[in-house]
Amino acid sequence: MPELQRVLPKYLQIANHVRDQILRGDLGPGDEVPSERQIAVDWSVARPTAARALDALRQQGFVESRQGSGTYVRDRMKPNRLARERYSRARDTGKIYPANEHAVILSAAYDVAPVHVAEALSLAVGDRVVRRQRLIHADDAPVELSTAWYAHAVGEKAPDLLIRERIRVGTMAYVEQATGRQARYARDEMSSRLATDVEREFLRLPDPSAVLLVRHVVYDSEDRPLEFTEAMYPPDRWAFEATYPVA
CATH class of the missing domain: 1.10.10.10 (Winged helix-like DNA-binding domain superfamily/Winged helix DNA-binding domain)
Structure with missing residues (x-):
């Protein structure tokens, strides 16, 4: 045991x-x-x-x-703000971003679910989904390019997801309020790959450059996926995991 x-x-x-x-x-x-x-x-x-x-x-x-x-x-601290840090910050302070960060919504529209998005949201390939993309700056430098995906049914109940403006209360808080579904837990998967032309342009990276890819899925209280996000980070920043005991 x-x-x-x-x-x-x-x-x-x-x-x-x-x-x-x-x-x-x-x-x-x-x-x-x-x-x-x-x-x-x-x-x-x-x-x-x-x-x-x-x-x-x-x-x-x-x-x-x-x-x-x-x-x-330390003056040289350059951490990536992962979703869990933003959740805890929003809970404790009512604000998602620290003073030196801001987000710009690049696009917000319905799209057709790619295979990996359909799998993450437990949908059929080709189903309509909401695709919402943002670019986050810290001290005027781009530090995160992320795309969030939601099932069509979520978009119908949360129409502000389709507006190219920041949702001030926080996107997840708004989705919870609009749908009545409560976020219960999330899972992050991390990997790296070469940046695409679009990612290099937005993140101001030379060719070639690697990016950190984080795939983030939020589940509700019935273990149903509520949000799927893919976030890209430049290579000169880092993500911290955890400190834990080793037997």
Whole structure:
């Protein structure tokens, strides 16, 4: 019988919390992170535990210490904002993007479902789907080109998906409200490949260039796919997964 996973030690839980704030954009490059003293107070832990949390963040490359000043997010931090960071940021702050990011909707229309989209959404090949494409900039540089797909039935109940404007409450929150279906969990698959001509143009990449491809599927409370998104990221940025115990 497999054993249940042990809870991460407190110092890693604290480090992961700060790491998530960095990945979400709540703490940006050059921002000061909480001190040992502040962490000890906020988390009700001993100072050595707080010090170990900060050391873990340094070892992972998220922060750097400055003699006599404090601990700061590294200036060279360039993480990709994956869907899970945006979900948690929207939940906790009511905002999807940090101050240095913005999105432009490139297209929003009905299309015919390609094979891989039909499979992801449990549709028949050739079914009508909503195709919604956006380009995200960070500090005026393009950092993500993504295309979201929804079943035709979702588009009928959520007509704003077909408007080339940002949905201020967040696309998934709007889809939930419009359809009455609640997003329960999501699955991400990551791979890499050479960028297409269109991707190189939008992401301002030389020829040839590789891109990180993330395929993201959101499921509702009945395990039915609600949204399928393909996101492309430039090669000079990275995606962080998780810190976990190794037996």
